[in-house]
Amino acid sequence: MSKRKSKETSSVNGECISQVQRILRERFCHQCPNGKLFGVQLQYKHLLELLKRTTIHGESNSALIIGPRGSGKTTLLNHVLKELMEIKQVRENLLQVHLNGLLQTNDKIALKEITRQLQMENVVGDKVFGSFAENLAFLLDALKKGDRDSSCPVLFILDEFDLFVHHKNQTLLYNLFDISQSAQTPVTVIGLTCRQDILELLEKRVKSRFSHRQIYLMNSFDFKQYLRIFKEQLYLPAEFLYKPFIQKWNKNVQSLSEDRTVQDLLQNHFHCSKDLRSLHMLLMLALSSITVSHPFMTGSDLLEASRLCRMDSKANIVHGLSVLEICLIIAMKHLNDVYEGEPFNFQMVYNEFQKFIQRKAHSMYNFEKPVVMKAFEHLLQLELIKPIEGLPVRAQREYLLMKLLLDNNQIMDALQVYPNCPTDVKQWATSSLSWL
Incomplete structure (x- = not known):
């Protein structure tokens, strides 16, 4: 009987560790829908109000989210969209078009992707357009026929925005910004880029149609906040299935954050890069050492993870x-x-x-x-x-x-x-x- 009980305990421990690793990996890979934002509350409020004016009040707009890689531009936008989608009116009406400069390498490919995401192939039917200009004219005509009261708002999200700037004559950007200035179908264009000089790259006619709203993300938190982020990223949520384990795990995380060796390690990491993705990589590597026989993270795990992070590829x-x-x-x-x-x-x-x-x-x-x-x-x-x-x-x-x-x-x-x-x-x- 005791052997059977021991076997059951072992299986529960294994399942418990699997759940811990699943929850934390989702968080570190930004796949957790309830993840937290750090140090960007003002930018969050600004972007949320901007998109509400489009989705609820039918105002067209344009804005750029600018910040270094890993500063949280995409995470910020995803959190804002998540809150917006909780509003019934927005959820039922908002149309989203997601483009990426690495994938849509020219305006023709981008236009096909817009048509696909807006499900306008059905409208086109069997008609075959002869040129990019005809495709563009059809799309613009469809967007311009609406009005702000009856048309569904359309949100264009352009990731790696600076790569769209290099498209021939910046035709797509010109037309998207032009529509966003009109009083027809409510359209908002949001660009995400790490180029600080992005406005200098825009042609004069494109720049004149851009609203010049810029939201900057600069990772401005200090080491004290960085240490708090470290703890919050490792804490298990209250709804975790194995209740007795939560207290032990979270207490261990607290003691780790107070350990002088761990603090020195994190300080070195902080001075090298404030990029939270590098912190997530460090924690991901340390998490991989967690097993049934080694259920809690230690300073040695973090030291080994740091060594792997800094390993010289050459x-x-x-x-x-x-x-x-x-x-x-x-x-x-x-x-x-x-x-x-x-x-x-x-x-x-x-x-x-x-x-x-x-x-x-x-x-x-x-x-x-x-x-x-x-x-x-x-x-x-x-x-x-x-x-x-x-x-x-x-x-x-x-x-x-x-x-x-x-x-x-x-x-x-x-x-x-x-x-x-x-x-x-x-x-x-x-x-x-x-x-x-």
């Missing part, structure tokens, strides 16, 4: 190189030290490598020149070295000037953990002599 590539390729990188390092960062070519690297072989008298490193060239080209493909821009490329491959994209610290750190690295190669890397 140094990781070095770990997978052959000994020959490592030798070429060390030769480049010595050339950089001697010539103070001046560009080098393959022949210079080869000569430096040959001097190392002669000094060590090792047949194991004695590769034919074409083999060494192949290894050099592989480093180029991996983008550990790159050609100097602006120089003529007619020169022979051996004499094309290159630049090393690794610094000395990256090279030495990578060598420390390189598996089975020959001792003499390590000694050559640490030597200040170049044998030129």
Whole structure:
């Protein structure tokens, strides 16, 4: 009987941990509909009032939400739309069109997507438009025929707005802003961008039709608020299924936030980036260590997660190189030290490598020149070295000037953990002599 009870307890614990991970992962990936906004209450109120004027009172408008990546532009808009959709009148009438500059790469593709999202294919029937202009004329005519009292409001959301600016003649933007200034179908255009100079990129005729409403998100919170965000992101909600577990988990989160080591770690993270997505990445990695046998997050989990976050991608590539390729990188390092960062070519690297072989008298490193060239080209493909821009490329491959994209610290750190690295190669890397 006791074994059976123990088995049941174990299964409950497993289910409990699964639920914890599901809830927190949804929150960290911004898939939680009840997620919180941090430090953007004024912007939230501004955007909400703006969209209410369109959806309830039939006013047309346009605005830009501007802020660095990860500042919460999309999250802010999603929260505002969620609150709007709780109003019955809005839920039944509002039409939304979502465009993205990365997907709709020209006005023709964007227009097809608008037609699809507005379900206007049925209106078109079997009619085939001959050109982009005819498609646009049909769409504009359909939008202009309405009036603010009887027409459904239309909300255009343009993500990566700055990419739409590069479309030919900015035709789509011109027409959308033009409609948003008219007193016909209520239309609001909301653009999301990380470009601070976005207005300078607009053509004069487009800029004149834009309302010049700009909502800035700048991640202005201090470390004290950042620490509070850290706790709130980890706290389990009151409606969590396993009630006894909530108190233990939340108490553990509180003690983590008071731990000096964790605070120092978070402070370093905060100074590197206020981007909440980087905090979510840190917490996501720490959460992956939670298991039935290790049910609570620890400072060690956060330290390991921080190490993974800061892991140097280029140094990781070095770990997978052959000994020959490592030798070429060390030769480049010595050339950089001697010539103070001046560009080098393959022949210079080869000569430096040959001097190392002669000094060590090792047949194991004695590769034919074409083999060494192949290894050099592989480093180029991996983008550990790159050609100097602006120089003529007619020169022979051996004499094309290159630049090393690794610094000395990256090279030495990578060598420390390189598996089975020959001792003499390590000694050559640490030597200040170049044998030129």
